[in-house]
Amino acid sequence: FKRTVMDFPEQSAWMRHRVSYGETDAMGVLYYAEYLHIFERARSTYSRACGCSYDEIEKGGIILPVREAQCRYRSPAHYDELIWVQVGIGEWRRASVRFVYRMYDEKRSVLLAEGMTEHALYSPEAGRPLGVPGWLKDVFSRVKYPDAD
Numbered sequence: 001f002k003r004t005v006m007d008f009p010e011q012s013a014w015m016r017h018r019v020s021y022g023e024t025d026a027m028g029v030l031y032y033a034e035y036l037h038i039f040e041r042a043r044s045t046y047s048r049a050c051g052c053s054y055d056e057i058e059k060g061g062i063i064l065p066v067r068e069a070q071c072r073y074r075s076p077a078h079y080d081e082l083i084w085v086q087v088g089i090g091e092w093r094r095a096s097v098r099f100v101y102r103m104y105d106e107k108r109s110v111l112l113a114e115g116m117t118e119h120a121l122y123s124p125e126a127g128r129p130l131g132v133p134g135w136l137k138d139v140f141s142r143v144k145y146p147d148a149d
Contacts (some may be wrong), residue, residue, distance in 0.1 A: 008102060009088035011143045013049035015042045019081050030077040035113055036069055039101045042087040043117070046099070049145040062130060064119035067096065071115035075105075082106040089140055095129040096120050097140070 023034040047054050057064070077083050083103055090100035096118055103113040121130045 008086065008100065009090060011141060012086050012088035012146065013042075013046045013143050014147050015045040015085045015087065017041070017083050017085060019077050019079055019083060021079055024079045028079045030079075032071075032073065035071045035073070035103070035115065036117075038083075038085060038103070039069075039071070039087075039099070039115060039117060042085040042101055043099055045085075046087045046089075046143070047140075049143050050139050051142070051144050052139045057136065060133075060135070061123055061125055062133070062136065063122050063124055064097070065122055066117050067120050068118040069115070070117075071113055073113050074111045075113075077103070077105075077112050083112060084108050090116060092132055092137060095131055097132065 017038055019030050023030055023037075025031045044054055047057070054064075083105060086102045086104070088100055089097060091098040098116055098118045100116045101114060102111060104111060121132055121136070122128070123130045
């Protein structure tokens with residue numbers, strides 16, 4: 001995972017999230033595993049910002065199981081803080097897609113974390129990976145609502 005703050009994808013969406021008590025550890029800090037849950041919600045936000053829900057992708061015969069996930073923690077988020085997550089598509093491969101994430105404080109000035117998830121494109125009907133269909137690439141290339149919540 002070599003992506004830096006400088007080379008985030010041009011097409012991206014933002015998701016707002018308030019850290020709940022249940023997402024924190026005993027010190028009131030956002031628990032490390034919760035970052036991946038927040039990334040998942042940001043992925044759904046990105047899909048909706050492109051005008052296509054994940055349900056519609058599944059109806060198109062594709063599921064997107066996670067093959068790899070990474071998170072680099074930069075600065076802690078705390079209970080009841082408002083945070084922002086920026087999400088975009090970092091890379092398309094023959095049969096996979098990589099989403100990238102940056103998590104910021106309320107003012108979007110302090111980088112809290114950055115990460116990525118790589119997803120196989122898989123056909124449950126065929127029982128095997130699929131090449132990236134043009135329709136999916138087209139849908140994900142047009143962010144209509146960059147500040148979607």
